[in-house]
Amino acid sequence: MSTIQDIIELRHNLHQHPEISNREKQTSARISEFVQRYHPDKTIDISHTGKAFVFEGKNPGPTVMFRAELDALPILEHTDVPYSSQNSGVSHACGHDGHMSMVAGLAPFIAENRPEKGRVVLLFQPAEEVEQGARDVVESAAFTDIAPDFIFGLHNIPGIPKGEIVLRKGTFSAASKGMIIRLTGKTSHAAEPENGISPVRAIEQIIHGLSEVAENKSAFNDLALLTIVHIRMGEVTFGTTPGDAEVMVTLRAYENNDMQKMTRLAEQVVEKAAESERLQHVISYVEDFPALENDDQCVDMLEDAVRKTGLAFGYREQPFKWSEDFSYYTQKYKGGFFGLGSGTDQPQLHNPEFNFPDDILGAGMNIFQALYKMLLT
Structure with missing residues (x-):
C-alpha cells in the first residue's frame, strides 16, 4: 500500500x-x-x-x-x-x-x-x-x-x-471558443485608396456590431461575453493600403444554447460588414469548449x-x-x-x-x- x-x-x-x-x-x-x-x-x-x-x-x-x-x-x-x-x-x-x-x-x-x-x-x-x-x-x-x-x-x-x-x-464552468475572422479585399497605393478594397470600415462595423450583440443582455438567458483579443490589418508599410485583415474574438457563455445564439449573431455581424464593404470573408473556430x-x-x-x-x-x-x-x-x-x-x-x-x-x-x-x-x- x-x-x-x-x-x-x-x-x-x-x-x-x-x-x-x-x-x-x-x-x-x-x-x-x-x-x-x-x-x-x-x-x-x-x-x-x-x-x-x-x-x-x-x-x-x-x-x-x-x-x-x-x-x-x-x-x-x-x-x-x-x-x-x-x-x-x-x-x-x-x-x-x-x-x-x-x-x-x-x-x-x-x-x-x-x-x-x-x-x-x-x-x-x-x-x-x-x-x-x-x-x-x-x-x-x-x-x-x-x-x-x-x-x-x-x-x-x-x-x-x-x-x-x-x-x-x-x-x-463556461462555454468558450475562439472566433477567427479573415477578411480579404485588394491592396492599392496609399496615395490612391479609391483603387483598393480596404477592410478598415468593415473592422469598424464588426467592432461596433459585436459590442451591440454582447450588450443586448435580454437576448440571452445568462452570461454572454464577447472579447476582441487581436486585430491585424495589412502590412507594416506607409505606401500601401491594407488588402486583408484578421480579427480574433473570444466568445464565452454560461449556457450552450446562449453560445449557439451568440455565435449565430456574431456571424451575421461579420457577413453584413463584409458584404457592405465588398470583402471576401472566412470564419473559423479554435479552442471550442462546451x-x-x-x-x-x-x-x-x-x-x-x-x-x-x-x-x-x-x-x-x-x-x-x-x-x-x-x-x-x-x-x-x-x-x-x-x-x-x-x-x-x-x-x-x-x-x-x-x-x-x-x-x-x-x-x-x-x-x-x-x-x-x-x-x-
Whole structure:
C-alpha cells in the first residue's frame, strides 16, 4: 500500500518533467509505471498519449471513471522548489501534476479494496489545455469500450481555502471558443485608396456590431461575453493600403444554447460588414469548449462523499468563467466535477509561480475514495 509520501514523490517527479499537450509521452510512462504496481486488469492506450487503467469487479455493476489531465503549459517556471521544471519554458502551472497524482493515488487503494461490482477506470487524458484532448478521447473507439456510467473529475482553485470543496449543480464552468475572422479585399497605393478594397470600415462595423450583440443582455438567458483579443490589418508599410485583415474574438457563455445564439449573431455581424464593404470573408473556430454541465445525481453523490470525509464545502452561486474540456464527457455521460481549494494565498492558475500544494492531495483522494466505496463496494 502506498503512503501519502509516495503520492507526493510522484507529484514532484511529474512536476520536474512537464510536457506540453499531446507530447506527454514521458508523463504517461511515469503514470503507467506507478499504476502498474497495483495490477490493473487492463491498460488501454487512448488518443495520443492517454492511458486508461481498468480494475474489474467481481459482479455486474456500473463503470465509474476518474479523470486527470497529463499536460503542462508553455510557461517558464519561477519557483525555488528543489523539484522545479527541468524542461525549459514548460511547467505545471495549472496543477495537473497534482490532479494526476490524486487519481493515480487511487490505484493502491483499489488494490487493497477490489471492486465488488462493476469496474473502475482511471483515465489520464492528454491535451486539456488546448481543448481537443477530451474530445479526441470521447470520440475514440477505445473509449467507447469503457464508456462510463459515471465520470468524476476536479480542478484545484486558488483563492479558496486549502481543502475546501466547491460544488455546483448545472453549469460549473463556461462555454468558450475562439472566433477567427479573415477578411480579404485588394491592396492599392496609399496615395490612391479609391483603387483598393480596404477592410478598415468593415473592422469598424464588426467592432461596433459585436459590442451591440454582447450588450443586448435580454437576448440571452445568462452570461454572454464577447472579447476582441487581436486585430491585424495589412502590412507594416506607409505606401500601401491594407488588402486583408484578421480579427480574433473570444466568445464565452454560461449556457450552450446562449453560445449557439451568440455565435449565430456574431456571424451575421461579420457577413453584413463584409458584404457592405465588398470583402471576401472566412470564419473559423479554435479552442471550442462546451459548458461543463454537472449531472444533479453526481453532485448529490459528491456532496455525500464530502460529508463522509468531513471536509468543508460550499455551493457556488455562479459558474466559473473559465472553461474546462471535462465538458466533452458531461455532454454524453453523467458527470460530476468539483473544485478543490488550493489556498487563499496560492498564485493563480497559469502563473509562473504556481506550485500545486502537497497538503491538499489527501483531500482530493479522500473524496474519490468515498465515491468509489459508494458506487463499487
